Amino acid sequence: MQDIKPPKKIFRCATCKAVIYCSAECANRAWSISVGNQPTHKTLCGDNKRHMERLPQTQGITKSFPWGRLESDGTFSFDIARGRFGVLGSSGYGYWSHRGGPSPHSEAAAVNMDSSPYASQYQKLVQSFEYRDGKELIGKKHLSDEEGWKLPSKYIPYRNFSSAATLPKLVTEFEYGVVDWDTWYRWRNLPKESPAALLMNYPMSVYRMLVNCLELTSPNAGQPDKRVGLHIHLLGAEVELNFLPLFSELALLLPYHDIKLVLFGSAVAKLVRVAMKTSRSLATKSPVFIYTAPPDCGSGTVSIYFNSVSDGNWSATDNVRPDALVACNAGLASYHEWFPVIQEAHMKRIPFAVTEYAEQSAEHQRNMIPIILSREFLSPRPMQEYKIQLNPFQRPGQRPIPMYRLPNIVNGFTLIVYKNKTAKAKVKDLELDKVIGEVGKALRTMILNKMD
Known part of the structure; x- marks a missing residue:
């Protein structure tokens, strides 16, 4: 098996600054080629830039x-x-x-990896974190x-x-x-x-x-x-x-x-x-x-x-x-x-x-x-x-x-x-009832004081 070496330099989209790529080739491919049902980066880049403002x-x-x-x-x-x-x-x-592990949810099946060659290994990893x-x-x-x-x-x-x-x-x-x-x-x-x-x-x-x-x-x-x-x-x-x-x-x-x-x-x-x-x-x-x-x-x-x-x-x-x-x-x-x-x-x-x-x-x-x-x-x-x-x-x-x-x-x-x-x-009505109730109590007190 050929050794997989880490990239010498990572690439970050210069426009949205939201996505990291392992190489220029990977970045160019993601720009115009859709994988599965996922939109291309060209489609998402503008929205990514807006989201990065947060x-x-x-x-x-x-x-x-x-x-x-x-x-x-x-x-x-x-x-x-x-x-x-x-x-x-x-x-x-x-x-x-x-519970620990790589998935934020308790169900290994929650991660849609059924078609992945690594699905079985991933599910074993998730299931190894036994805390309920x-x-x-x-x-x-x-x-x-x-x-x-x-x-x-x-x-x-x-x-x-x-x-x-x-x-x-x-x-x-x-x-x-x-x-x-x-x-x-x-x-x-x-x-x-x-x-x-x-x-x-x-x-x-x-x-x-x-x-x-x-x-x-x-x-x-x-x-x-x-x-x-x-x-x-x-x-x-x-x-x-x-x-x-x-x-x-x-x-x-x-x-x-x-x-x-x-x-x-x-x-x-x-x-x-x-x-x-x-x-x-x-x-x-x-x-x-x-x-x-x-x-x-x-x-x-x-x-x-x-x-x-x-x-x-x-x-x-x-x-x-x-x-x-x-x-x-x-x-x-x-x-x-x-x-x-x-x-x-x-x-x-x-x-x-x-x-x-x-x-x-x-x-x-x-x-x-x-x-x-x-x-x-x-x-x-x-x-x-x-x-x-x-x-x-x-x-x-x-x-x-x-x-x-x-x-x-x-x-x-x-x-x-x-x-x-x-x-x-409904909330405003409840709050108004409360105010009316407080005003009513104040008026009642004032009238009783006048009578005294």
């Missing part, structure tokens, strides 16, 4: 943290960051425990804040507060509003030295999708005598199973809300099947996890449930229609399982938002939505309504992908798949 923003988020080291290629090593805090590993590392997402839920007790985070106390965003020093303000009284990592850290009384954002990006991205993308509710919508109930389905859950208690953050961010969060996905179904063999396992309980925020923080509640029916695949035939669907790092057009979900969300007018790794991917998913809908003779909504935004609660740090420099980040971008136009009006 790079200062995404790198700025990473560099805002003292631990946010950028490598020479602009990437960020999640594992090195974990190693610096002593939380690198699979089992036994609390919320940081996770949600392994801690086979036990009988949720981890405490200290057991889960395994960090110095000053770096932990507590959910169970032992002192007033760790208790955040009622979020509606926080003057800046929680709109990005900087304001979240201030509200949470955490120093930016804390690596909490490396895990909290999942619950904070769900919050972002519900409040800012779908405008389903807001921190001001609830009040003590008029609580807001939300029934949310989180689809395709995998790594989220490793830190379920972190979703208690939703109860702190949304005072006077009662949130039912139902998780769907093949990883959920497999976890439940394993848990059924163990008596009194957390994963077999209903709800799996429940949390109530302190009264000073608004007494919000979050209850988390597992749905393992039909191997975790979602269907709107559930007895209770959800208020919204959300998914993290979805890859809508990459997996056929998403197609019926997109169709049902439109047919039954269920608000639906996802995060995607890259803006380029999100635009590809958006372009596919009308095609997916037309298969069922549905009337597609105008494409401009499928809004894509940079997610300020993305996980800090560029993912290391050797050939590309495009911003590619865990929970990097949000995409609105379907938005119910009445949702915003």
Whole structure:
């Protein structure tokens, strides 16, 4: 076999600066020749250049943290960051425990390599990382804040507060509003030295999708005598199973809300099947996890449930229609399982938002939505309504992908798949009710004072 030597010089597209090639010949070939169903670089170059304009923003988020080291290629090593805090590993590392390997998803089959001569070797490699997402839920007790985070106390965003020093303000009284990592850290009384954002990006991205993308509710919508109930389905859950208690953050961010969060996905179904063999396992309980925020923080509640029916695949035939669907790092057009979900969300007018790794991917998913809908003779909504935004609660740090420099980040971008136009009006009505209620109380006090 002929030895394969590394190139003496790599080539980077001079126009978009987004793609790396091993040689000039490879770059010229990619410019005009399509491989499989992939568009040529000539087709993508202009969009790549536009997407690269996001790079200062995404790198700025990473560099805002003292631990946010950028490598020479602009990437960020999640594992090195974990190693610096002593939380690198699979089992036994609390919320940081996770499956390793080259694939971001638990299913080896998720990577479309069926036609590749290396497919069998790749699947063996993926399967060699045996850690099961949600392994801690086979036990009988949720981890405490200290057991889960395994960090110095000053770096932990507590959910169970032992002192007033760790208790955040009622979020509606926080003057800046929680709109990005900087304001979240201030509200949470955490120093930016804390690596909490490396895990909290999942619950904070769900919050972002519900409040800012779908405008389903807001921190001001609830009040003590008029609580807001939300029934949310989180689809395709995998790594989220490793830190379920972190979703208690939703109860702190949304005072006077009662949130039912139902998780769907093949990883959920497999976890439940394993848990059924163990008596009194957390994963077999209903709800799996429940949390109530302190009264000073608004007494919000979050209850988390597992749905393992039909191997975790979602269907709107559930007895209770959800208020919204959300998914993290979805890859809508990459997996056929998403197609019926997109169709049902439109047919039954269920608000639906996802995060995607890259803006380029999100635009590809958006372009596919009308095609997916037309298969069922549905009337597609105008494409401009499928809004894509940079997610300020993305996980800090560029993912290391050797050939590309495009911003590619865990929970990097949000995409609105379907938005119910009445949702915003409903939120405004709730907020108005609250204002009217406060004004009414003030008027009543003033009248009583006059009578005295």
